[in-house]
Amino acid sequence: MKSTQQFRAFGQGALDSLPMVLAAIPFGILFGVLAPANAIAGWVAVAFSALVFAGSSQYVAIGLLATGTPAVLIVLTTFIVNLRHLLYALGMLVPLQHVAKRSKIGLSFLLTDETYVTFNQRYLSGLREADRVPYYLGSGLFMYSNWQICTWIGLWAGSSLEGIEQLGLEFAMVTAFLAMMMPMFRHRKNIVSAMLAFTLAWFTRSWPHKTGIVFSVVVAALIAAQLDRLDPDITS
């Protein structure tokens, strides 16, 4: 009886994540296609998806790898990009209060933007304590397996389609980044942050080892963060 209930919660978590899973498909495939287009070995792309499992960070990492950025700076940039996950993990503290610390550390591996958003919506409309972990796993594992399959499909497509490197697919990443930025522009602070970072990155492009990117991001974000008057309603 108890296990059927939990199984149902698992299925509900997966079902609620379906729109997010569908939205992630093109980006997973594109990641698999872009890795070889940027001279990144297939196994590195597979390992990124399987072990890192963080869409935007993976894109940023292959973008930096392709320009010959040293590993230390890529890890540092990934760290900065990932810091927003702190906000999600903090949001999970209360819903997962009843769960053992060790399990929570394991569960946090699957904590993506999508699973957090899905879980939080259901949690706010009421989710029994016993159903929370199965629901979370249903969402997280669905996202995870979908991301792996899409990466493989993309790698296969990238390697088996003739002349794919002449298509200028590296530019697809630029369009993907621009598309990802747009919803952020609802907050005017982000427009300032992006414009400053774009300009600074251009003028620091010849700095050694792509240090200009990290510099531009930190300076732009520090300045934009001060502009409270632009978005007075934002609290988080």
Added chain:
Amino acid sequence: MTEVLLILGMIAVTWGVRAAPFVLSNLVLSPRLLKFLNVVPAAVLAALVAEPILTPSVGAASPLQPELLAALICLLLGLMRAPMLVTVIVGMGSFWLLRLFL
């Protein structure tokens, strides 16, 4: 070897960040740090697209190169609240067309 270290480093800073609040049970972020974190993703994405968008325009006779024009089309689509996937497809399509005709 570098790739293995890179992957290990990325696991550490991804899973590490996601698990941090569960490991450090009294972690509190200051409002100033939260404000900073909120504007970081937009800055990272913008910093990464600057070079690929502008470089072709600098060396060329005309600044109106396919990369710059396609990027402007993406921005326009975004302002019209086109779904992400539509922006990518139309952006790439216009990039290919512009490359054929410019």
